[in-house]
Amino acid sequence: MYKVALSINVAAPLVSFGRVKLSNRFIQLSKQVGIMSQSRMLHDKAFINGEWVHAKSGKTFAVTNPATQEVIANLPDMNHEDTEIAIQAARKAFDSWKSTTGKERAKLMRKWYELAVSKQEELAKVLTLENGKPLKEAVGEIIYSTDYLEFYSEEARRIHGEVLSSPIPSKTMILVREPIGVIGMLTPWNFPTAMIARKAAAAIASGCTCVIKPAEDTPLSALLLAEVAAEAGIPPGVINVVTASRENTPSVGEKLCHSEQIAGVSFTGSTAVGKILYKQCSSTVKRLGLELGGNAPFIVFESADLDNAVAGLMASKFRNTGQTCVSTNRILLHEKVHDQFVEKLKSAMSGLVVGDGLNPNSTQGPLINKNQFLKVSALVQDALSNGAKKVLGGEPHQLGGTYYEPTLLTGINPSMQAYKEEIFGPVAMTLKFSTEEEALRIANDTRSGLASYFFSNDLSQIRRVSRALEYGMVGINEGIISAAEAAFGGIKESGFGREGSRHGIDDYTQLKYLCFGNLT
Incomplete structure (x- = not known):
């Protein structure tokens, strides 16, 4: 199902080289x-x-x-x-x-x-x-x-x-x-x-x-x-x-x-x-x-350009094998576009290449360590045991080690740990909504408030939703939002302070008031 970039696997006795x-x-x-x-x-x-x-x-x-x-x-x-x-x-x-x-x-x-x-x-x-x-x-x-x-x-x-x-x-x-x-x-x-x-x-x-x-x-x-x-x-x-x-x-x-x-x-x-x-x-x-941590919603409204939304989702979700604080966590799809979006996403994910990052063909590397691998595995199994449906993946990768299959699950609900926690792995999860109000209620139902994303071509809706999302950063028809010129940071339990932009100086400087009196 997935393309695999195989690693060399040979005996590896240690030899001295330079500093290590x-x-x-x-x-x-x-x-x-x-x-x-x-x-x-x-x-x-x-x-x-x-x-x-x-x-x-x-x-x-x-x-x-x-x-x-x-x-x-x-x-x-x-x-x-x-x-x-x-x-x-x-x-x-x-x-x-x-x-x-x-x-x-x-x-x-x-x-x-x-x-x-x-x-x-x-x-x-x-x-x-x-x-x-x-x-x-x-x-x-x-x-x-x-x-x-x-x-x-x-x-x-x-x-x-x-x-x-x-x-x-x-x-x-x-x-x-x-x-x-x-x-x-x-x-x-x-x-x-x-x-x-x-x-x-x-x-x-x-x-x-x-x-x-x-x-x-x-x-x-x-x-x-x-x-x-x-x-x-x-x-x-x-x-x-x-x-x-x-x-x-x-x-x-x-x-x-x-x-x-x-x-x-x-x-x-x-x-x-x-x-x-x-x-x-x-x-x-x-x-x-x-x-701090995030639990980013990715909302796709009925008016969205689905191809653009899938491209944005792939960039947001699978960069660094899903191990980013602004990675999409919950994919909220309008009921009228849910099935079509899932098919498009499945097709895009099937092109991911899993393997050693030094292999130029690889697009997905391993998870950073065993603890992270076990966490992702447990979140997927918990979701499946609580009613999620597996579309792709859902298992450790055949390469072994800390490689995990790019995974697509549907039918996510609040009873699942992956709904509440930051996954930090290559796992995409979808759920349906029927109204804008419902989407916002689900999106804001978290103590995290770092990044959020939504896709819509309705200008009035864009204005409403961008203001209603309770997050420090909002990507609108865009899955990659980080830049040196932008103020990066969250609200609620995702922390405080801003990095990047001219506001990044604020955390490292203090104002001193000088009052010169009795000047003529």
Whole structure:
């Protein structure tokens, strides 16, 4: 039913190569895609104060390729002590970085952007190796990431204050915007380069410094991006990358939240973890930005162009194998177009190619890890046991590992966990509605409020529905809504704060009021 891109499967004794140990199979694949032309692709150290360092404990953790389950790197397993060193480095760097002009920061960030663009293929290949997404998608993520570097290199020169109209002639009243300090950043595995670029570019443009804790599944992308920044001339301590295993991640996060030297924390990830960080940051009343989970509805009204809607759904649902926070979760179809849409969607999904992301024919990679695979499997089985009908897929893929079949289910209802939870996998689920009011009631029936989508050619309906949807972002006849120029973020339990756009500067700056009195 599905096209399959087969992986090489050979015995893989470890051999020494540069900074890490790599399997024979990995070296074969590396040669096929030209990876080994770059000597510094993979690191085995963290990056603190401009230096490559081990954990104080000497411990390491393994980073694996989800397509093959093979170890591609061993990185320092850092804890709260190592994090404190990174915080102090960032704090020291802030004392000088905050005093640089917007023009000075803009020039360095522009160089960072230009170097990242020149190393686009290298960055993309590392991303695919540790995340599993198809190489074409990885290239797209790198382009998206560099968009943020470019955008905020330009915004650095446009962080303005205000001169107020004073009520008293002898006073001059001014508002100036200043960087808040050191920012702790906790970033996810699904877009390991883009989420760092989106946060760090805005913070650095504002005059802040960063301590970045990348996800344990995908730390290599963060390290390579930091290295490119250092090569561009970003001073030591402005960007620090602390690596840690799943076991040590809570202690690193807690240190960032409790440290009085950290002025703000920015987190992208699950709502459950976001709530923990929210509580922990209260102890020092930090600035906090949370981009949390979603449960995106995708509504197709009777007047919609169905071919356009299917194309939008495919882009929204199956990018990164469905592992995106703005991925479609519930597909709401008007009863008059339901069956026709499902047939069109079935046809489109049958063309998906499952396999190793390094295979140029692949359009769907593996799920990131075993836990995610088990979650997706359980949600599908729960839906089927509660009355959903299987149109396509619904099983682990024949490739094994964490590959899962692209799946299409109909007849979803509120009794199913997949109706309530973010699936984060290649599973499309449909349900019918008969009126606009019913569609809106279903769409808004969630505590999440990140992204939503709807398709309609009725202009009056477009105006009504776009205002009635209780989400921070709405895609109207469009399945891809992210851009550096747009304000990205949610409402309700999907978090607060905005990333991207000129508003992305807001989380990293504060207003200071200057009142000059007794002036003549």
